[in-house]
Structure formats: C-alpha cells, structure tokens
Amino acid sequence: MIYAMCFLLFLIGLYGATCKKNIVKIILGLVIMEYAVNLFLILLGWRTNGQAPIMSQQTDLPAFTATAVDPIPQALVLTSIVIGLGILSLMVAIAIRLYERYGTFDITEMRRLKG
Amino acid sequence: MSLVVQTVTRWLKGFIFLYGVYVILYGHLSPGGGFAGGVIVASTFILLTLSFGRERALGKLGKLMASELDSFGALLFLLIAVLGTAIGGTFFLNFIEKNWPTGNFHLFSAGIIPLCNIAIGIKVAASLFMIFIILAVIRVQEVRGKRKLITTEKRRKER
C-alpha cells in the first residue's frame, strides 16, 4: 500500500512533466518524480523495529545485524539526491536561456516564434 | 537586505561554516558525510550573497579561486583512488586502514574515508557556490528591442 502511494506520487510528477505548458511546472514535475523514486528506494530497505545503521561503542554486533535497516539503498539514494541537484541547476540554466531567446516560459509559444 | 538580516548573518556565518566542517570531518562516525557537509559550507557563502550582495561574497572567495578549488577537490579524490592502486593493488583500496590500522570510533580512524570526505566536501561547496554566483549576476535585459543575457558585474579595468 505504501509502495502504491509512492508510485502515485511518481505518476503525479509524470503528469506534471508531460501535461503542463509552463517550463517551471515541467521542472517541478521532474523534481517530484525524483523525490518519489528516492522515497521508494529507502522504503524498500526498512526493517520492522529497525535501527539506523550507525554503530557506537555500546552496540553488540549480532543484535545490530539483526535489527539494522538495509544500508545499500541509502548509499544509492545519497548519490541520487546530489545528482538531482546538479540536474536541477542544468534545467534552470536552460530555462533562463529559453526565456532570453523567446521572452516567455510557455512552451507552446516557443514553436511559433521562430527566428 | 534589512538590518536584522545583516546583523544575524554577521553573527551566524562562522557557526554555520563550523557546523559544515564538523559534518564533513565526522562523516565516518555520525550521519553526514562529504555531500551534506559540502552543501552546508556552500550555504554560508550563499547566505552572504543574499544578505550583503555578491561583491562581499566574492571578496571572500573569488570566482577563479572557487573554480580552482572545485577542480582541486575532484583531482584529490581521484588521486586517493589511484594511490590505492599504487600501494595496495586494487583500485580504491583503503590502504591506510590495511597497513596502519588505528582504533575505532576516533577522529583519525577508518583510513581514507575522512580524506575522501574532505575532498568531496571541498568539491561540492565550490561547485554550488559557483552556480549560485552565476545565477545571481545573470539578468535578462531589453537592449534596443532585443532581449539579451547580460552579467551585472562591474568591469575591473575601464578601457
């Protein structure tokens, strides 16, 4: 059920990226898709009554291994979040250039005003 | 920006920078690491830019210096990885931990992990500062009927 709600968030982002006319709304749709995918990956690694995968001097190893959450999806998502920031800066740079060229953020206008 | 924002920025910027450096350095003992710490260090300079204007922030860390720090961080990360090959035999080997192991839960433990965190932190901080400065000086202006992208920086040398 939780996974299906994550997928619903992803599809809302997809709707924003395909059905909207404003460039900023398209960018927001892509960011929502990225949030949904990161949340889905982290939720895959949850163990019931789990602890964060950080040891201290008082933890004993077998109890830690039995109750810690999965650390591999967290490594994947850490990479993905930082790359998402780079992608956002690139998209915003392209949007600024498009505004300079066409004077509007509306993508249907951008096909008519040529030259 | 108003006087309240400027005064609070003047007091807080040292603490934010110190917190970012703490998150980078203790990345192997508590949550955080190079990426989060690097973004926090960059937000110090972004706070300066938003409160005082970009000249003050560029006075602290110029654009050329930021670009060089960015490349330096990336090259340092690559150098640590290649040193693993040179000393140990496999790419990205934790050669410090294998040859000279220290105790756990200290600041100087875990081999190359703190060094990699520092390299990544420098790189991410410099990159994000550069991106924000460019976005702050770029403006679209109407010049003789056409739109043009201009930079609102003052020229250093007047011709």
Place this chain on the structure above:
Amino acid sequence: MVELLVGVFLLFMIIGALIALETTDLLSAVISMGAVGAALSICFLLVGAPDIAITQMVVEVLSLVILIRATIRRDLTTIEGDRDFFGLMATLAMICGLLIFGFSAFLRLPPFGSPAMSQSFQAPARQYLNCGLKETGAANIVAAVILDYRGYDTLGEATVLFTSILGALAILRVYSRKKKQ
C-alpha cells in the same frame, strides 16, 4: 506505527505535489515544493536514514533558493489551461493504466517491513553490516559503503556532478564583444 506515520506524510506529499502543479502562481508552486521536500525529509528520518535526511533537507533548501532566484523575477504572469484536450485525455488515460498496473505489480513485493534486498543470509547487506566496522573502521556503515565498498560509484557520481555544473556554467556564459575601433 511507522507505517501509519509514513502513510500520513505520503498523503501530505501527494496533496502538496498536486497543489504545486495546479496552482497558477509560480511563487506558491515553488513554496509547495518546499513543503513536499520537508515532509520527505521527515519520512527519511522515520524510516531510519538520518544521513539521507540531512542531505535531503539541505539540498532541498538549496534547490528552492536556486528556483526562486532564477525564475520568479522574470515571468510572474500565469498561463491558463493545459495542452489541447485530446492530448491531455490520452496522457491521463495512460497514467491511470500505469497506476492499475502498478497496484497489481507492487503486491508481489515483500511486505513493508522486511527489506527486499536482503532476504537471504548471503545478501551483501548482511556482509556489510557484519564486517563493516572490522574491515573499514568506520562506525557509520553508510559512509563505509559509499566510500570503501562502493567507492567507484562515488567517483562516478562526483564526475556527474562536476559535468552538470560545468554544463550549466557553459550555458550561462556571456560573451562580450571587444570593440575593435
């Protein structure tokens, strides 16, 4: 308990995302995205990922600042309506089909509570949790994974970040013409 809380925050995020996409004011849209990101960071904290929660919160603040700084000053007018009606209906029909497909596909995953990637006892995650402190010396297992066991992926990610920032700077370069006279 955790499942209920995560469900509530997910509902909040879905409503926030819908508001962000449907509202006609650009500033409200970007601020709603900020709310979605904050709820996401709290979800990460509830599910036992404090590392990711810190990174997500800080990156989301920075992305909000970049979005507001770069786009809100320029075009404050709103744009009515969506694309043409037939395209909109076709896309919505496809999205509903994907949603039904997704419901039936996600029922086959392990239930929420048992990690899907470490079901067997030889899974890499158990190996990393068992031998992480001994082999790498780091108390933070996630840091050990991204910088020791999977260091090559971090190198690739540093390269991607470098290239994307370089691309953004190259796009926004302004050429000033030198006067020849």
